[in-house]
Amino acid sequence: MPKFHVYGVGNALVDLEYEVPDSLLSELKIDKGLMTLIEEERHHELLDKLSTYQSRPCGGGSAANTITAAAQLGSAAYYSCKVANDVTGTYFLDDLSASGVQTNLQRENLAAGHTGKCIVMVTPDAERSMNTFLGITREISVAELDEAAIKDSEYVYIEGYLVPEVNARAAAIKAREIARANGVKCSLTLSDGNMVNYFKDGLKEIIGDGLDMVFSNEDEARLMFDVTSIEDCIEGMKSISRQFAMTRGPKGAMIFDGEKLYDIPAKKIEAVDTNGAGDIYAGAFLHGLTHGMRFADCGELAGYAATKLVQQMGARLSDDQMIEVSKRFV
Numbered sequence: 001m002p003k004f005h006v007y008g009v010g011n012a013l014v015d016l017e018y019e020v021p022d023s024l025l026s027e028l029k030i031d032k033g034l035m036t037l038i039e040e041e042r043h044h045e046l047l048d049k050l051s052t053y054q055s056r057p058c059g060g061g062s063a064a065n066t067i068t069a070a071a072q073l074g075s076a077a078y079y080s081c082k083v084a085n086d087v088t089g090t091y092f093l094d095d096l097s098a099s100g101v102q103t104n105l106q107r108e109n110l111a112a113g114h115t116g117k118c119i120v121m122v123t124p125d126a127e128r129s130m131n132t133f134l135g136i137t138r139e140i141s142v143a144e145l146d147e148a149a150i151k152d153s154e155y156v157y158i159e160g161y162l163v164p165e166v167n168a169r170a171a172a173i174k175a176r177e178i179a180r181a182n183g184v185k186c187s188l189t190l191s192d193g194n195m196v197n198y199f200k201d202g203l204k205e206i207i208g209d210g211l212d213m214v215f216s217n218e219d220e221a222r223l224m225f226d227v228t229s230i231e232d233c234i235e236g237m238k239s240i241s242r243q244f245a246m247t248r249g250p251k252g253a254m255i256f257d258g259e260k261l262y263d264i265p266a267k268k269i270e271a272v273d274t275n276g277a278g279d280i281y282a283g284a285f286l287h288g289l290t291h292g293m294r295f296a297d298c299g300e301l302a303g304y305a306a307t308k309l310v311q312q313m314g315a316r317l318s319d320d321q322m323i324e325v326s327k328r329f330v
């Protein structure tokens with residue numbers, strides 16, 4: 001038995017989440033529903049403009065959300081990432097260790113700098129628009145990978161958000177190569193429309209000659225394969241991965257186990273914040289896959305967890321909430 005069920009690699013970010021009206025997005029020229037990379041100056045400018053709004057920090061980072069969710073459900077999990085020796089970095093690491101996630105980082109050896117932060121603006125339609133200041137995670141590279149841990153894992157999970165920086169992309173590709181050479185399954189999330197729009201070739205480099213499992217929402221799939229119909233998205237997803245899950249917000253998800261396609265509807269609920277919906281979906285799905293659950297049941301578990309998450313603010317559920325999720329699927 002491998003030591004880890006899931007090994008993730010991605011950005012380490014702490015989210016600062018704000019509930020804002022749509023008019024503020026237009027005023028601040030924010031791309032609605034997308035993730036935009038910003039520099040430190042813009043980060044401070046946005047914080048100033050948001051100073052009259054309530055916010056609370058919360059562990060974020062797409063793959064970190066996924067790996068944490070899997071760990072909360074009981075998976076043995078590892079996360080490769082980079083934080084600085086500041087308050088935000090300590091906050092991020094405390095969060096990971098509270099969920100039992102192992103990492104490559106040692107608190108006494110953290111470099112100086114700024115840990116990455118993501119300003120998440122949530123509008124009344126529950127859509128999240130993100131502005132990310134990567135800080136030190138911009139430097140994530142193959143040095144953050146733990147080859148022995150990858151070899152001792154059942155699944156590697158890579159976030160598409162690693163694609164813009166050459167060194168980060170190299171780490172994603174290396175993680176896939178180590179996995180492939182050692183019979184470890186490899187999965188990826190396409191992450192975001194902007195990543196697909198601007199870095200499609202880089203994502204193709206990460207995908208290589210195909211993966212075991214890919215997570216995408218339907219908009220990302222449309223952009224990735226330059227198609228409009230859901231049928232063409234499905235064909236596109238089949239061309240890059242043996243299995244896949246294509247999430248569709250309130251419509252649920254379409255999942256493919258290599259032979260059969262399942263259309264799994266979502267429960268009708270009132271969503272307040274969709275930040276992290278795709279992340280927790282992937283985490284619960286990977287937990288199911290690595291714990292002998294049938295493929296369709298992984299989709300049910302993932303959808304249940306994601307639908308629970310979007311009914312509250314923040315990208316993560318508490319340990320107690322995750323225990324409730326897991327109890328429904330024993």
Ligand SMILES: Nc1ncnc2c1ncn2[C@@H]1O[C@H](COP(=O)(O)OP(=O)(O)OP(=O)(O)O)[C@@H](O)[C@H]1O
Nearest residue numbers: 217247248249250252266271274276277278303306
């Ligand atoms: N409005 C909603 N009602 C019910 N379930 C929802 C809703 N929005 C999201 N979900 C659940 O979350 C899953 C993932 O949602 P979605 O397709 O929006 O992911 P995403 O776009 O990757 O999210 P994000 O990028 O914000 O993490 C859906 O398959 C569904 O189970």
Ligand SMILES: O=C(O)C(=O)C[C@H](O)[C@H](O)CO
Nearest residue numbers: 013060061062118132161315
């Ligand atoms: O911007 C990135 O790189 C992200 O991964 C953003 C995350 O999805 C965000 O922190 C959500 O928790």
